[in-house]
Amino acid sequence: MSKGLPLGAVVEPGMSRAYPTGQWRLLRPMLSESACNGCGICDLYCPDAAIAVVEEGGGGGRTARIDYFYCKGCGICAVECPRKAIDMAPEPQGMGVGG
């Protein structure tokens, strides 16, 4: 049997959780927290569930939070945001590095 390969490519479950699809990203969504009112439309549209709306501070305000480990940079959130609170900016190193 092979030294390091699992027989038949059978591995522990949940491997996609550990896979940094953020590495695929060429454009990085940049959120303006002052413009965001936490409506959650970006969260609904995100095809990778890479945006969550979170409580901000203690005042009951809400804002979007982007998970760059999974975000592939498709830009749908930036198009759909009714307050134009997200801009797509080139990744500084060409491609995202995840996290």
Add this chain to the structure above:
Amino acid sequence: MKPTRVMYGSHAVAEAVAACRPGVISAYPISPQTHIIERLAYLSANGQLDAEMVRAESEHSAFSTVLGASAVGVRAYTASASQGILLATEVFYTMAGMRFPVVMTVANRTVSTPISIQPDHQDSMAIRDAAVIQLYVESIEEAYATHVQAFRIAEHSEVMLPVMVCMDGWILTHGHEPVSAPTQEEVDGFLPPYSAPVRLDPDHPLSWGVYVDDDLNMEFRWATVQAMEKAGQVIDEVANEYAGRFGPFYGGVIDPYRADDAGIVLLAMGSVAGTMKDCVDGLRDRGENVGLIRIRSFRPFPWREIMAAATNARAFAVLDRSMSPGGQGQIAADLKGYLYGQRRVEIAGFIGGVGGRDISPSSVESMLRRTKEWLDNGEFPPGPIPLGLRTEVL
């Protein structure tokens, strides 16, 4: 051993499979395989076989069913032929890649078009590259033994690949021959229950059939190359152990017949070897220096064993019962590929017995006569050489 009985080929295979105690058998009918599965259903209905019989709606489903059964750690079996094998092609690749030791019978039959139910090896040859071990048998008794051996080979911890036992449709599946077979207790002693290294279990979930890219994809495929290499040894070991326990020996990866001193060696697979052995005897009586090597294992291809068994061969006369239009016959192509640069041996690659065309003793003698002529002239035709082709209609 059980007393020797005259057995119907399909029933002999069904009895051998039942003796191996499979947990799941899937079924989809196609000639000339159907009688094997029918007989297993009969044994199951009569309480002589404790296996889950699953009727599928296609061969793709039938082979997927045994793939799934093997994943949960159960010994599994099914059989098919011809178009059924082609329909299930992707399942063979998947099954081999997932390293499931399923045993399958191929009742060899030609493929469409034109449609025919007659035997040749075109169906199993279509699975040549899927990392499925392919064993070809000559007789009904050998078919019995080889199914029992096949589970041992497939389930060997350093092999873990599916095995196809290929037997010429009708000639072997529907013939009657004397069969000497081990008892149930003897089979139990030879073949312990299957213990899967990993199994599909909801209480201990694992990911199966995962995505692997360029970083390791080639390595997973290469692991099947290594497993095939190991399988060559295991096929020989298991055949020898079977002979040691029960008596009959049909060969390991090859079955040589009067080949060691032969100047011209016939090379073939399957039931035609019986005719060829008779021909070799007759030709030897007439002073011809000929022999035969029957290939039992086409995958892995036993080129080292062929070379060692034919040390005096100046030429091989190869018979492929399948074609690769635009290329060589499959056996001839492999032999030429492996022998290049190893030793100077001429190879005549004949194509014959296609679509069930009979290979008579005179066909075999013509193979030898022509090979001798080419040896004398010092020139061999490069491409596939048709045997018994009706040129008047072409």
